[in-house]
Amino acid sequence: MPDGSANTKPHALPGASDRAPPAAPARTLRDPAALVRAGLVPADAASGLERLAETYAIAVPPAVQALIDRADPADPIARQYIPDVAELDTAPQERSDPTSDAPFTPVRGVVHRYPDRALLKPLLACPVYCRFCFRREVVGPDGGLLSEAELEAALDWFAATPEVREAILTGGDPLMLSPRRLGHIIRRLSAIPHLDIIRLHSRVPVAAPERITPDLLAALETEKALFLCVHANHAREFAGPARAALRALAGAGVALLGQSVLLRGVNNSPEALGELFRAMLAARVKPYYLHQLDRAPGTARFEVPISEGRAILRALRGRLTGLAWPTYVLDLPGGAGKAPLGPDFAVADGADWLVEGPLDGVPQRHAAPPG
Numbered sequence: 001m002p003d004g005s006a007n008t009k010p011h012a013l014p015g016a017s018d019r020a021p022p023a024a025p026a027r028t029l030r031d032p033a034a035l036v037r038a039g040l041v042p043a044d045a046a047s048g049l050e051r052l053a054e055t056y057a058i059a060v061p062p063a064v065q066a067l068i069d070r071a072d073p074a075d076p077i078a079r080q081y082i083p084d085v086a087e088l089d090t091a092p093q094e095r096s097d098p099t100s101d102a103p104f105t106p107v108r109g110v111v112h113r114y115p116d117r118a119l120l121k122p123l124l125a126c127p128v129y130c131r132f133c134f135r136r137e138v139v140g141p142d143g144g145l146l147s148e149a150e151l152e153a154a155l156d157w158f159a160a161t162p163e164v165r166e167a168i169l170t171g172g173d174p175l176m177l178s179p180r181r182l183g184h185i186i187r188r189l190s191a192i193p194h195l196d197i198i199r200l201h202s203r204v205p206v207a208a209p210e211r212i213t214p215d216l217l218a219a220l221e222t223e224k225a226l227f228l229c230v231h232a233n234h235a236r237e238f239a240g241p242a243r244a245a246l247r248a249l250a251g252a253g254v255a256l257l258g259q260s261v262l263l264r265g266v267n268n269s270p271e272a273l274g275e276l277f278r279a280m281l282a283a284r285v286k287p288y289y290l291h292q293l294d295r296a297p298g299t300a301r302f303e304v305p306i307s308e309g310r311a312i313l314r315a316l317r318g319r320l321t322g323l324a325w326p327t328y329v330l331d332l333p334g335g336a337g338k339a340p341l342g343p344d345f346a347v348a349d350g351a352d353w354l355v356e357g358p359l360d361g362v363p364q365r366h367a368a369p370p371g
């Protein structure tokens with residue numbers, strides 16, 4: 001993998017720190033005692049967190065530990081990954097399986113909800129466990145790895161379903177697979193004539209960039225269009241090692257997209273969200289989706305109202321390169337799909353439209369065409 005320092009550029013944006021992070025500690029922290037020893041939670045919080053750890057997985061890998069500012073009690077990196085006892089309280093609006101994967105599962109490991117594309121979930125392990133995760137009740141280090149036979153059955157389902165043109169590898173995180181196993185999946189999918197696109201959703205490039213090795217890049221070789229959608233929620237997640245990993249992926253012909261969740265205390269301001277999108281683009285990642293929080297159990301502290309999300313994006317329109325603009329979506333409960341949430345700049349006025357200028361905020365009448 002290229003050296004992270006090769007990516008250091010003097011014109012880097014504030015927030016996308018170019019300074020080499022401190023020498024990364026070697027181990028992934030997986031339980032409350034380890035978090036206490038690492039100085040990431042106070043000792044008196046450990047017993048409450050032990051209870052939480054019985055329900056929800058914890059992992060804070062070295063690359064993420066290196067990004068956390070321990071002097072900042074409201075650090076936006078820590079807030080995403082360090083568990084909090086508030087997660088044990090389920091708010092009335094929250095539900096299990098908020099995106100309703102279960103009823104749309106034709107064979108184990110596959111979710112087919114939209115006609116032209118389907119998810120393949122080969123495993124449920126992730127490099128890091130996000131405290132706001134919509135699949136938080138099922139993801140974990142030892143859950144959900146498909147057996148060889150189940151994986152073959154899932155791949156056979158793709159081969160036998162010609163209306164599906166795109167296979168989306170998610171989980172869990174598909175880049176947690178060994179290069180050998182991932183390579184097998186990519187080769188099997190590549191041999192299916194009706195598939196045009198293979199897409200992977202992953203946090204590995206930012207949370208465990210050391211996994212982007214030459215072997216892993218070789219496993220991603222395909223003649224299909226290959227997209228990798230990188231999950232990140234704060235500009236500081238694009239530090240040197242992440243940027244080097246992304247550059248290596250881009251160099252291997254992988255098209256890079258970004259996916260974020262709008263999160264209270266992490267990115268819910270025009271400044272924070274704008275810096276996130278700029279950091280993504282500087283790392284060659286095109287912002288694709290900004291998700292409204294899925295109401296999974298114990299995630300209420302992260303929710304930002306839709307009205308605030310629309311106002312933040314409205315403030316960014318015209319101020320940020322158009323490349324930065326994501327689609328702001330809510331994945332509706334019950335499997336009804338991802339609905340765009342705006343903001344809209346056009347309102348109907350009879351047959352005319354009143355269209356607001358992003359730069360001056362002034363609505364202009366766009367008359368209906370004559371006749």
Ligand SMILES: *Cc1c(COP(=O)(O)O)cnc(C)c1O
Binds near residue numbers: 099112117168338
């Ligand atoms: C989100 C999702 C997709 C991908 O949707 P896009 O709008 O194409 O990004 C596909 N299938 C399922 C079940 C999903 O939840």
Ligand code: SF4
Binds near residue numbers: 125129172
């Ligand atoms: S990486 Fe994705 S699936 Fe894994 S814990 Fe985070 S949000 Fe959930």
